[in-house]
Amino acid sequence: MPEVRKLRIGIVGLGIGMRHASSFAQVPLVEIVAMADPAPNRLGTTVEEFCAHYGAKPYADGYEMMEKERLDAVAICSNPKLHLPLVQAAARKGLHILMEKPMAGTVEDCEGIIEACRRAGVQLHMEFPMRQLAPMVELKRVLDAGTLGRPFMVNCDYVSGLRTPNHWIWVMGDGSSPVNENTCHGIDSVRYILGDVDRIYAEADNFIGQGPNEVADAAAFTMHHKGGGISTLVGGACATGEMDTPIRMSVFCTEGQATVDGLHHTFSRLKWARRGGETWEHDWGDAPSLRSMMGQPYARYPLLEPSLKNFVENLLSGKPAAATADDGRENVQICLAVLESARTHQPVDIRQPVLR
Ligand SMILES: NC(=O)c1ccc[n+]([C@@H]2O[C@H](COP(=O)([O-])OP(=O)(O)OC[C@H]3O[C@@H](n4cnc5c(N)ncnc54)[C@H](O)[C@@H]3O)[C@@H](O)[C@H]2O)c1
Structure with missing residues (x-):
């Protein structure tokens, strides 16, 4: 039997990004290869310990992670001002992108993001769960x-x-x-x-x-x-x-x-x-609040799970993004x-x- 192809994913930013990890961990078709954050003040643990939990490699910087790791896709979970430069770096490496909302803080940055992806031929799926x-x-x-x-x-x-x-x-x-x-x-x-x-x-x-x-x-x-x-x-x-x-x-x-x-x-x-x-x-059934999950870095967050699963499945099967x-x-x-x-x-x- 041929081995099923898994999507090799990296996560940039471990604020809400920590919940991306617990959500991606539910998807059998994903390998969380690496995660990065220079100052994860909401994580409640170190990047090293957090990554070890998921068998991923820790980085202090998302740019370095994208440069050094062999990835298929990256989830960008930084503050919006960094979305454009992070997308430009990801696109240069040919990585498909799951982009946390909002796409950016300006329409100009959105245009730059769309252009960088178009030129590199990579897909961008918006995370509107x-x-x-x-x-x-x-x-x-x-x-x-x-x-x-x-x-x-x-x-x-x-x-x-x-x-x-x-x-x-x-x-x-x-x-x-x-x-x-x-x-x-x-x-x-x-x-x-x-x-x-x-x-x-x-x-x-x-x-x-x-x-x-x-x-x-x-x-x-x-x-x-x-x-x-x-x-x-x-x-x-x-x-x-x-x-x-x-x-x-x-x-x-x-x-x-x-x-x-x-x-x-x-x-x-x-x-x-x-x-x-x-x-x-x-x-x-009611979902838990993010507030109630503070201090629990590995807790699951049901809000994100369907959209992250869809991102992986759509990307692997060539289906369009649920939110473009x-x-x-x-x-x-x-x-x-x-x-x-x-x-x-x-x-x-x-x-x-x-x-x-
Ligand atoms: N979908 C949702 O329900 C949801 C919920 C919360 C936040 N968000 C969105 O997610 C994004 C992040 O929000 P947040 O609340 O997690 O913000 P945050 O500020 O708590 O976390 C962002 C993290 O990115 C890190 N970062 C900055 N530069 C980096 C780099 N070069 N490499 C790696 N990491 C870097 C920061 O150190 C920080 O820990 C925003 O766009 C926000 O609107 C979405």
């Missing part, structure tokens, strides 16, 4: 089957917890605000249902005073989708931890309605109903348009690319 969770997969199946008619309006509540004032999330060009760093999950989920966006109107401000005054910690906005649908979202980093950060998305359709929701930033329930007819609901580089770029463009609209009190037309 929400669209690959079981309730979303089922919701999409029901909508595509036409059971509820045509979806035309979505309402999404996607607010994260507070962030420390010195975090890179507040630095424009890096995290580029909690909207870009976190509400992007809600935006991606809405785009998954209603498609690309052409117009945005937003109100946003810094209400709690966590980061700099000029960077919003809360945003409420509407989007008009190219296919004619409309959506409304609330986001930012202003939730109360004791509420376990519930998230929710309701989809209104010509012949019915559906809602996905859940705790700890993970959709775990789906309910739908046909107007005057059948109703259906299922609860896949274009999705990554459009989501960053929307987030920056939200901030611009809030600043100017004008709607922003994003049909024309806005380079920053």
Whole structure:
């Protein structure tokens, strides 16, 4: 019997990257060859000890790891400002890429990332895990089957917890605000249902005073989708931890309605109903919060497992990414348009690319 080909993977950055390791470890078709982090202050152990647990080689620097190891693919889990140079280094080595959201802190960096991958002929899969969770997969199946008619309006509540004032999330060009760093999950989920966006109107401000005054910690906005649908979202980093950060998305359709929701930033329930007819609901069970996993570097994080498994399977079978580089770029463009609209009190037309 020929030996089954395994994907040789490296991980750059061991913040959320530590949960990539526990997720990839569930996929038989993966070998975690090496992992890198110069200052893993959330890991709770050393890079050496962490790597030994997975039989991987430790590095202090992701660039050196990509240079020295024979890899097929790399998961980039650094802060967003480093995504472009890390992609350029990975592309030079011909490595396929799993890119943590957001793709970057600027649209210009997104363009650079797309160009580096195009030139090197490597694939980039965006890590937008929400669209690959079981309730979303089922919701999409029901909508595509036409059971509820045509979806035309979505309402999404996607607010994260507070962030420390010195975090890179507040630095424009890096995290580029909690909207870009976190509400992007809600935006991606809405785009998954209603498609690309052409117009945005937003109100946003810094209400709690966590980061700099000029960077919003809360945003409420509407989007008009190219296919004619409309959506409304609330986001930012202003939730109360004791509420376990519930998230929710309701989809209104010509012949019915559906809602996905859940705790700890993970959709775990789906309910739908046909107007005057059948109703259906299922609860896949609440996911653990990242906060509850602190001090447990090897704990599994169910939010990431379906999307990392899909990344490996899609790459090995030549199937397209579940969330593409274009999705990554459009989501960053929307987030920056939200901030611009809030600043100017004008709607922003994003049909024309806005380079920053
Ligand atoms: N999908 C999700 O649910 C999810 C959750 C959290 C974070 N994220 C995203 O993942 C990315 C990282 O977020 P985080 O919270 O883990 O940030 P973090 O700052 O906690 O961790 C990033 C790590 O990258 C390391 N790093 C920096 N330069 C490096 C290099 N040259 N080589 C190797 N490592 C290097 C840093 O030392 C740091 O430990 C961000 O884009 C973030 O938005 C996604």
